Amino acid sequence: MISTAGTERQAELDGNEVAVKRRRKRAARGKGWLNLLSFASFLALWQAVVWLGGYPSFILPGPWAVLIRFGQAIQSGLLWDNTLVTLGEIALGFGLGASGGLLLAYLLYKSRLLETILAPYIAASQALPVVAIAPLLVLWFGYGLLPKVLICAIIVFFPITISTVVGFKSIERSLVEVADLFGANGWQKLRLVEVPLAAHNIFAGLRLGLTLSVTGAVVGEFVSPSRGLGYLLNFSSSSLDAPLRFVALFTLVALAILGYRSLTALERRLVDW
Amino acid sequence: MQKLKGLLLLITMVGLVAGCDSGGTANTPAAALKKVRIGMGYIPNVQFAAYYVAQEKGYYRQAGLDVSFDYGSTDDLLAQVAVGKLDFANSEGDELIVAASKGVKDVYVLAQYQRFPVAVFFMADSPIKTVADLKGKRIGLPGKYGANYNGLLAMLYANQMTEQDVRLQEVGYTQAQAVQSGQVDAAVGYAVNEPIALAAQGVKLRTLQASDSYNLASIGIITSQDKVAQDPTTVQAFVSATLHGIADMNADPDAAYAIAAKKEYANIDQPNSAVQLAVLKETAKFQQPSGNQRLGASDPAVWAATAKFLQASGLVSTQLDVSTLYTNRFVEASQVKLRLAREMLVEQSTVQKGDYPPCVS
Numbered sequence: 001m002i003s004t005a006g007t008e009r010q011a012e013l014d015g016n017e018v019a020v021k022r023r024r025k026r027a028a029r030g031k032g033w034l035n036l037l038s039f040a041s042f043l044a045l046w047q048a049v050v051w052l053g054g055y056p057s058f059i060l061p062g063p064w065a066v067l068i069r070f071g072q073a074i075q076s077g078l079l080w081d082n083t084l085v086t087l088g089e090i091a092l093g094f095g096l097g098a099s100g101g102l103l104l105a106y107l108l109y110k111s112r113l114l115e116t117i118l119a120p121y122i123a124a125s126q127a128l129p130v131v132a133i134a135p136l137l138v139l140w141f142g143y144g145l146l147p148k149v150l151i152c153a154i155i156v157f158f159p160i161t162i163s164t165v166v167g168f169k170s171i172e173r174s175l176v177e178v179a180d181l182f183g184a185n186g187w188q189k190l191r192l193v194e195v196p197l198a199a200h201n202i203f204a205g206l207r208l209g210l211t212l213s214v215t216g217a218v219v220g221e222f223v224s225p226s227r228g229l230g231y232l233l234n235f236s237s238s239s240l241d242a243p244l245r246f247v248a249l250f251t252l253v254a255l256a257i258l259g260y261r262s263l264t265a266l267e268r269r270l271v272d273w
Numbered sequence: 274m275q276k277l278k279g280l281l282l283l284i285t286m287v288g289l290v291a292g293c294d295s296g297g298t299a300n301t302p303a304a305a306l307k308k309v310r311i312g313m314g315y316i317p318n319v320q321f322a323a324y325y326v327a328q329e330k331g332y333y334r335q336a337g338l339d340v341s342f343d344y345g346s347t348d349d350l351l352a353q354v355a356v357g358k359l360d361f362a363n364s365e366g367d368e369l370i371v372a373a374s375k376g377v378k379d380v381y382v383l384a385q386y387q388r389f390p391v392a393v394f395f396m397a398d399s400p401i402k403t404v405a406d407l408k409g410k411r412i413g414l415p416g417k418y419g420a421n422y423n424g425l426l427a428m429l430y431a432n433q434m435t436e437q438d439v440r441l442q443e444v445g446y447t448q449a450q451a452v453q454s455g456q457v458d459a460a461v462g463y464a465v466n467e468p469i470a471l472a473a474q475g476v477k478l479r480t481l482q483a484s485d486s487y488n489l490a491s492i493g494i495i496t497s498q499d500k501v502a503q504d505p506t507t508v509q510a511f512v513s514a515t516l517h518g519i520a521d522m523n524a525d526p527d528a529a530y531a532i533a534a535k536k537e538y539a540n541i542d543q544p545n546s547a548v549q550l551a552v553l554k555e556t557a558k559f560q561q562p563s564g565n566q567r568l569g570a571s572d573p574a575v576w577a578a579t580a581k582f583l584q585a586s587g588l589v590s591t592q593l594d595v596s597t598l599y600t601n602r603f604v605e606a607s608q609v610k611l612r613l614a615r616e617m618l619v620e621q622s623t624v625q626k627g628d629y630p631p632c633v634s
Contacts, residue, residue: 058474059450076542143343225316226344234316239545240449240470
C-alpha cells in the first residue's frame with residue numbers, strides 16, 4: 001500500500017518533472033528565436049555589404065538573388081539531380097571510411113604491436129594533402145564513382161580512427177576485468193562494455209568524419225567533375241553564375257549540418273538513455 | 274562521275290533497306306558496338322556540343338562505337354591516352370608538343386578548333402589597343418601553365434616581347450572578376466568563355482585574339498600512336514562521326530545547343546541558356562575553317578609555327594619533328610564520307626515520303 005507521504009512525494013516529483021519539461025520548452029523556444037534573429041542579422045549584414053560595396057551580382061550576389069536562384073535550380077531539377085549525386089558519394093565514402101576506421105581502431109586498441117607498427121602510417125595518411133593524391137586516384141581507378149568514394153573515405157578515415165582509439169583507451173581497465181570475471185567473451189565485452197563506454201568518443205569521430213565527407217565528395221568532383229555539387233561550383237564559376245555558386249555552397253552546408261544533427265540525435269537515442 | 278555517285282547512292286540505299294527494321298532508323302545492336310572513352314579535359318560544357326550532336330544523332334552508333342565522355346582536368350589526359358587508359362582525348366596541339374618532348378607517344382588526328390581560342394580581354398574604356406600596349410600592364414591569368422599562358426606568350430613573342438615586359442598576376446580562375454574590379458589591367462582567358470560570360474553581365478569589353486598575333490595548334494582529338502597503328506578502324510570511325518558532329522554544329526548552332534543543353538550532356542538550366550548559347554556560337558566560329566583550310570584538318574604551317582614558338586620560349590627543350598605528331602589521313606577519308614552523306618540527304622529530300630521503308634523516311 002502506498003502511503004500518503006509517498007503519494008505526496010510522487011506528486012512533488014511529477015510536478016518537478018513537468019516544471020523541468022516546461023523550462024526546457026521555454027529554453028528551446030528562446031533558442032529558436034535567438035537562432036532566427038541571428039540568421040536575420042546575418043542576411044541583413046550580407047545585403048548591406050552588397051549595397052555599400054556596390055558589388056555586381058556575379059562577384060557578390062545579395063541574399064534575394066541567391067534565393068531566386070535557389071527556386072530556379074529546384075524548379076529545373078538542376079539542384080536535386082546534382083545533390084543526389086553528391087549525397088551518394090558522401091554515403092558510400094563515409095560508409096567505407098567509417099567501417100575501415102572503426103575496425104582498425106578496435107584492432108589498434110587490442111594490439112599494442114599493431115599500434116606501434118601502424119601509427120606512423122596512419123599519421124602520414126592525414127598529412128598527405130588529398131587534393132594532391134586525388135588526380136592519382138583518378139588515374140588509377142578511372143573517372144567514375146570509385147575514385148570519388150575513395151577520396152571521401154580517405155578524408156573520413158583518420159578522425160574516426162583516432163577518436164575511436166582514444167575512446168576505447170579511456171575505458172577503465174577494471175571495468176573490462178570485471179566483465180572477464182563474469183566470463184564474458186570478446187563479442188560480449190565489445191557489445192556490452194567497450195562500445196557503450198567508448199560511445200561518446202566514437203560518435204564524436206563519426207560526426208567530424210561525416211562533415212568532412214562533404215568536403216571529400218567535393219574534392220573528388222573537382223578532379224572528376226561530371227555531376228554533383230562540386231560540378232555546380234565549377235560550372236557556376238566558369239559561367240559567372242555567382243548566385244548558383246552560393247546555392248551549391250549553402251546546399252553543401254545544409255548537408256553537413258543535417259548529417260551532424262542526425263548523428264547527434266542518434267547518439268542521444270542510443271547512448272544517453 | 275554522276276553515274277558513279279548514282280551507283281554509290283543505290284548501293285547505300287540497298288544496304289539501308291536490307292538493314293532496316295520495323296522500328297525506324299537502322300540500329301546497330303548494343304552488343305556489336307565498340308566501347309571507347311574520350312577524356313574531355315573540362316566539365317560538361319556546350320563547347321563540346323559537336324560531340325554531343327554526334328552522340329545524340331547516332332553518328333557514333335552508326336560508326337559502330339559506344340562512346341562515353343570522361344570529364345576532368347587536362348593534366349594527365351595525354352599520358353592516360355598514351356598508356357591506353359583512355360582511347361581519345363580532347364586536348365591541345367601545343368600541349369601535345371610539350372608532352373611529346375617528354376616522351377609521350379600520342380598523335381593528333383582531328384583539329385576541332387582552327388584557331389587558338391585564347392584571348393586577352395580588358396574593359397572597353399582601357400587605353401590598350403594593341404598587343405604592344407600590354408607592356409608594363411598587370412595581366413591576370415590562372416597560372417603559368419596551360420593554354421592561357423602559352424597563348425599569351427605567343428602573342429608577346431609575335432610582337433618581340435617576353436613575359437618580362439608585362440606584369441603577370443596569377444589569379445586562379447577569377448580572371449573575369451579581376452578585370453571588372455580593376456585588380457588587373459587585362460586578363461587572359463578562353464575567347465569562347467570568360468569574355469562572353471562577362472559581356473552577358475553587361476560589362477563592356479574589348480579583346481585581343483591570340484590567333485590574330487600568332488596562331489597555335491589548338492584543341493582537337495588526340496589518340497596514341499599505338500592505337501593508330503593497331504586499330505585505325507576505330508580511329509577512323511571516331512574521327513568521321515565527330516567531324517560530322519562538328520559540321521552539323523557549325524551549320525546549325527541553335528539546333529546543336531538544343532542538344533547540348535540536355536540533362537545528359539551539359540545540363541543547362543534556363544537562367545544560363547542565353548550565355549551558353551552565345552558560348553556555343555562563338556565556339557562554332559573557332560571551328561570554321563578559313564581560306565583553303567578544310568574542316569577538321571591540321572595546318573602544317575601552324576604546327577611548325579607552334580613548335581618554333583615553344584622552342585624559342587624554352588617550353589620545349591628537345592628538337593622534334595612535329596610532322597609526326599599529327600595526321601590528316603583520317604580527316605581526309607572522313608571528308609569523303611561527309612560529302613556522300615550530304616549528297617544522300619539532298620537526294621532524299623527530293624523523294625516523296627512513303628516511297629521508301631520507314632527507316633529511310
